[in-house]
Amino acid sequence: MKKYILSILSFIPFIVYSQIGIGTQAPQQLVHIDAAKNNNNADPSGTPEESDDVVITNKGMIGVGTITPKTRLDLRGEGNKNAIGIGITNQTASAANIGAIQYYNDGTEWGISYSNGTNWVKSPSSPVKALVYAGKSTAQTFYSGTASNVIDWVELVDRTNSFEPSTGVFTAPRDGVYIVSFNIVTVANNINNNSNTETILTSTATEGVREFRCVNAYPGYNTGTANNRTGNNCTAIFKLKTGETIRPNFLQNFNSSASSTSNQIDNSITITQL
Known part of the structure; x- marks a missing residue:
């Protein structure tokens, strides 16, 4: 009986101080798994071979992709495969x-x-902010004395899918401040004395200024008429709530119809959420 007891006692230190290696004969921690068995029974620290190793230290720390964990769970290994997947729970x-x-x-x-x-x-996060850039490559006719919506745009950028190119209407995806710049050029036309154009940005805003009008005047006095293109721009800042809208309009009083050019460089609208 004494011999059996001595044999058991002599085996206990080996159990207490031994390390367990799976896939490796040179474990570096209390439990060391070399999943790919590519350490060649050597210390893989700082090498690509460390990336597939999993360890548990004698302090209860777990390392995945690293054999020297510094936290309870440490995934900061070599390479770029250190993401952690977090799922949805129905727990309260x-x-x-x-x-x-x-x-x-x-x-x-x-x-x-x-x-x-x-x-x-x-957790707080920064939402994707609205950014719209569109050009207009089709001519549109504007009748003297009538403000018209500028329609049929070609959408080039729309981060939040908030701009409807067929109508030119932008709908605010969330509360915020938006800066809008609108350009439109008319083809060469007779411009009468004392004519003007208005490049208009109108909104359904319930706070702040709802509409901006930028005027180009042609005070010809007694110089007669001129046949020329007109370049028109309006830039404005709106404070919008979610669902409120902005649309571009144009008005001219040349006493005859006028058409926009069909060049996207001439005709553009940019909307940026600040």
């Missing part, structure tokens, strides 16, 4: 307890939220 925040995190997607918003022990709190 109180059941998950303080500090738990989850991915959320409610159909309109998505991101990371954390539990404060009572509620899931969405």
Whole structure:
């Protein structure tokens, strides 16, 4: 009996101080898994071979892709495959307890939220801000004395899918301040004395200025008429709420119809959320 007891006692230190290696005969931590078996039974620290290793230290820290974890769970290994996947949970925040995190997607918003022990709190994030750039490559006729919506745009950039090119209407995707620049050029036409054009930006804003009018005047006095193109621009800043709109308009009083050019460089609209 004494011999058996001595044999067991002599084996205990080996169990306590040994390291477990899976796929390697040279484990570097308490538990060391070399998934690809590519360490060649050597220390893989700082080499590409470390990227497929998983370890558990004698302090209870887990390393994935690194054999020297500095936190409870450390994925900061070599290479660019260190992402961590977080899913959606149906647990309540109180059941998950303080500090738990989850991915959320409610159909309109998505991101990371954390539990404060009572509620899931969405982490602040910067939403994609609206940016629109469109040109107009088809001529449009404008009749004297009548303000007309400028339509049939060619959409080149629209980050938030907020601009309708067929109508020229922009719909604010969220509350914010928007700066708008609108350019339109008319083809050569007779311009009577004391004529003018108005490049107009109008909105459905419930706060601030709703409409901006930028005027080009042609005070010819007794010089007769001129046959020329007109270049027109208006830049304005709007404070919009979600769902409020902006649209470009043009007015001329040449006492005859006038048409825009069909050049996208001449005719453009830019909308930027600040």
